[in-house]
Amino acid sequence: MGTRAAVYTRISDDKEGRARGVARQEADCRELAAREGWQVVEVYSDNDLSAATSSRKRRPDWDRMLDDAEAGRFDVILAYTTSRLTRRPREREDLIELHEEFGTGLRFVASPDPDLSTADGQYIFRTLGGNDTAEAARTAERARRKQAELAESGRHNGPRPYGWDIHGRGADQRLTVNDAEAAVLRECVDRVLAGEGLWKIVRDLNDRGVRTSTGKPWATQVLRRVLLRDRNHGYRKHQPRGKDGKPKGKPALYPGQWDPIVDTETHDRVVALLTDPARRSNNRGTEAKYLLTSVAACGECGRPMVGTNEFNYELKNGRTRHYPHSYKCPHAGCMKVQRRMADVDDHVNRVVVGVLERDGVRLLGGDPVAADAARARISALEAKLALAADQFADDTITGEQLQRITARLRPELDAERARLRSAQPAANLADFAGPGVAEAWAGADVETRKAIIRLLGMQITINRVGPGNGRAYDPASTAITWN
Ligand SMILES: [Zn+2]
Numbered sequence: 371m372g373t374r375a376a377v378y379t380r381i382s383d384d385k386e387g388r389a390r391g392v393a394r395q396e397a398d399c400r401e402l403a404a405r406e407g408w409q410v411v412e413v414y415s416d417n418d419l420s421a422a423t424s425s426r427k428r429r430p431d432w433d434r435m436l437d438d439a440e441a442g443r444f445d446v447i448l449a450y451t452t453s454r455l456t457r458r459p460r461e462r463e464d465l466i467e468l469h470e471e472f473g474t475g476l477r478f479v480a481s482p483d484p485d486l487s488t489a490d491g492q493y494i495f496r497t498l499g500g501n502d503t504a505e506a507a508r509t510a511e512r513a514r515r516k517q518a519e520l521a522e523s524g525r526h527n528g529p530r531p532y533g534w535d536i537h538g539r540g541a542d543q544r545l546t547v548n549d550a551e552a553a554v555l556r557e558c559v560d561r562v563l564a565g566e567g568l569w570k571i572v573r574d575l576n577d578r579g580v581r582t583s584t585g586k587p588w589a590t591q592v593l594r595r596v597l598l599r600d601r602n603h604g605y606r607k608h609q610p611r612g613k614d615g616k617p618k619g620k621p622a623l624y625p626g627q628w629d630p631i632v633d634t635e636t637h638d639r640v641v642a643l644l645t646d647p648a649r650r651s652n653n654r655g656t657e658a659k660y661l662l663t664s665v666a667a668c669g670e671c672g673r674p675m676v677g678t679n680e681f682n683y684e685l686k687n688g689r690t691r692h693y694p695h696s697y698k699c700p701h702a703g704c705m706k707v708q709r710r711m712a713d714v715d716d717h718v719n720r721v722v723v724g725v726l727e728r729d730g731v732r733l734l735g736g737d738p739v740a741a742d743a744a745r746a747r748i749s750a751l752e753a754k755l756a757l758a759a760d761q762f763a764d765d766t767i768t769g770e771q772l773q774r775i776t777a778r779l780r781p782e783l784d785a786e787r788a789r790l791r792s793a794q795p796a797a798n799l800a801d802f803a804g805p806g807v808a809e810a811w812a813g814a815d816v817e818t819r820k821a822i823i824r825l826l827g828m829q830i831t832i833n834r835v836g837p838g839n840g841r842a843y844d845p846a847s848t849a850i851t852w853n
Pocket residue numbers: 668669670671672673699700701704705706707
């Protein structure tokens with residue numbers, strides 16, 4: 371049998387009694403019980419309106435509750451605060467006695483839980499029980515006012531945020547930019563804006579031994595939160611809260627008393643990108659995973675091949691068969707070509723590196739005019755996305771509208787980014803021309819490699835191989851032509 375709880379509510383003509391009717395007290399207590407997994411077996415309620423605090427007038431449900439406790443009908447009494455339960459010292463003694471004899475516990479929604487099994491706990495319950503409510507409310511109100519004050523004056527409050535160092539204590543506390551961490555933040559911002567997935571940035575940071583402000587490895591959600599902070603562009607965000615501690619009204623931004631790490635325009639673009647619902651679902655950005663997906667063509671039907679993940683298949687005899695990463699033709703009516711990815715990639719990598727070593731400088735000449743045009747279109751699209759995100763945040767448009775807008779702008783943005791990549795002037799690709807090519811290629815991500823393959827005008831076709839030929843890789847089965 372689980373813990374059985376009794377709820378006690380009391381209506382009275384004092385501040386708390388007027389503010390919190392019995393229904394509200396009961397609901398709060400039931401919520402507490404639900405949280406603890408306790409079963410509420412009885413609700414006791416007294417009307418104390420006509421009696422003064424010191425009154426000795428009997429409260430029928432109070433007496434009934436004590437009798438039931440002695441009869442072992444429940445294990446714990448729940449009330450909103452100690453003063454809702456009782457303000458009378460003699461009754462508090464009854465409760466202490468009840469605990470000692472029958473083990474009946476006390477729990478409160480908005481007062482500290484007394485530990486009646488110790489002399490200290492009993493002392494606190496006896497002496498502070500009477501006016502704890504007013505004190506608790508005053509404390510909460512003071513804390514709320516202090517928070518709002520700190521926020522309005524643009525002061526930081528809380529643990530050290532990534533990117534800044536904290537100096538001084540209390541009212542003298544101030545933040546200065548931590549150069550090393552600020553550099554990491556700016557790098558992450560650039561990479562996010564370049565379309566890189568958070569998961570990948572996180573993996574890279576952790577590989578490099580970069581740690582969070584608490585010295586832990588990065589996680590995608592942590593980096594996301596850090597990148598979305600208004601603190602980054604020099605603003606202090608404050609969410610006002612009501613008496614119940616719940617958010618009340620819209621969050622406000624106040625100029626912070628610290629130096630920003632990114633400018634507002636850049637920050638807005640990051641927010642637009644990271645809050646884009648299309649991206650949110652997978653956190654993988656827009657980047658590709660496999661080198662030749664939609665680059666290589668099927669030798670049978672001419673349509674683009676796709677990369678597939680590796681997997682293990684359990685055979686009936688209990689053995690496991692491993693299927694490695696592969697490229698295959700996914701198109702209905704064909705699906706005739708499939709090849710081990712490692713073999714094809716290896717072959718293509720060799721060819722590309724050979725060509726770049728020989729002729730990279732000329733081949734990667736790029737087109738600065740086209741690149742500038744693409745950049746201009748990219749900022750325009752990003753501004754539109756940022757605007758939509760702001761409107762969504764301001765409730766000017768619905769989430770559905772935001773989704774429609776991003777769904778429309780996203781492919782345009784991706785296309786412009788691809789145009790920018792393929793029009794990059796030689797300076798950005800200098801590593802991929804001349805003697806250092808092999809190393810640069812080995813260190814490049816899939817996205818960059820794909821861009822270079824497109825830039826080189828390579829046409830890659832994966833042909834079908836005859837039966838019995840499947841094990842050994844025949845380079846001739848991957849045909850490379852040049853535009
Ligand atoms: Zn095909």
